[in-house]
Amino acid sequence: MGADADDEALSWGHESDPTHVDSAGPDDAAAGPGGPVLAPGTSSAMLVVFGVFGGIYLLYTVAWLITAMQPGYTTGNALNDLMTQISSVLAVLAAPAWFIAALALTASRRNWVRILFLVLGIVVLLPWGFVSGRIW
Amino acid sequence: MAQPADVETAEPAGPRRAPVWLSWTVTIVFAVLYTYPLWVGIGNAVGYPQTIWEHYHLGINPGGWALLVAGVLTAPAVFGCCLLLGRSRGILARVLIYAAGLCVVSAVLASLTIAPSFVNFIA
Numbered sequence: 001m002g003a004d005a006d007d008e009a010l011s012w013g014h015e016s017d018p019t020h021v022d023s024a025g026p027d028d029a030a031a032g033p034g035g036p037v038l039a040p041g042t043s044s045a046m047l048v049v050f051g052v053f054g055g056i057y058l059l060y061t062v063a064w065l066i067t068a069m070q071p072g073y074t075t076g077n078a079l080n081d082l083m084t085q086i087s088s089v090l091a092v093l094a095a096p097a098w099f100i101a102a103l104a105l106t107a108s109r110r111n112w113v114r115i116l117f118l119v120l121g122i123v124v125l126l127p128w129g130f131v132s133g134r135i136w
Numbered sequence: 137m138a139q140p141a142d143v144e145t146a147e148p149a150g151p152r153r154a155p156v157w158l159s160w161t162v163t164i165v166f167a168v169l170y171t172y173p174l175w176v177g178i179g180n181a182v183g184y185p186q187t188i189w190e191h192y193h194l195g196i197n198p199g200g201w202a203l204l205v206a207g208v209l210t211a212p213a214v215f216g217c218c219l220l221l222g223r224s225r226g227i228l229a230r231v232l233i234y235a236a237g238l239c240v241v242s243a244v245l246a247s248l249t250i251a252p253s254f255v256n257f258i259a
Binding site: 098124 | 173225229240243244250253
């Protein structure tokens with residue numbers, strides 16, 4: 001009796017089983033690689049380009065984070081120091097914010113416009129303190 | 137530039153459209169937030185020359201003034217760009233643009249603040 005229960009538990013059941021649900025997987029796989037998997041309108045080359053830009057923006061974020069973690073001067077005024085801390089955090093968030101905003105808000109634009117916005121961010125957000133070596 | 141407007145008009149105008157008071161509230165709240173970096177820029181533009189004069193009895197050179205003026209103009213310039221970019225977009229997109237702009241202002245001002253360590257400000 002116990003053996004029968006085990007056999008039943010380990011079987012896939014019959015196709016006439018009313019709880020049986022057909023998987024849609026094999027049909028999707030039949031469409032071939034690179035077909036319906038990619039989001040419409042974004043080519044593989046553009047995905048690679050966005051990946052490269054994402055890496056650059058990630059490096060920028062790390063550079064700004066290192067900059068923000070340096071001990072800055074304090075004014076002695078608690079409100080001033082708090083606002084300075086908040087500004088530092090915002091500066092760290094600038095690179096990811098630009099990257100997300102540029103990708104999200106230009107989704108329906110041409111590719112060169114999207115790349116232009118991403119290049120503009122790289123120029124504007126250059127972490128001068130880190131690049132010039134003044135903060136380490 | 138015309139694409140987002142097309143997307144907006146393609147959607148049903150009624151329920152997806154943010155009410156005017158909400159758009160104005162978001163804009164005003166962010167305008168207030170942008171006044172802090174503007175205030176910092178003005179404070180630097182006024183304070184640096186005074187400090188240099190008190191300590192060294194020297195003035196600021198044109199390059200230094202250019203950076204100080206850039207520090208004053210950064211916040212209003214970025215806010216203006218955000219206003220333009222946010223036109224005819226949804227409320228969430230506007231919030232994203234204003235927030236990203238505020239972060240950008242902080243980063244640019246941080247870079248400008250570091251500038252005196254490798255640019256000669258003193259005339």
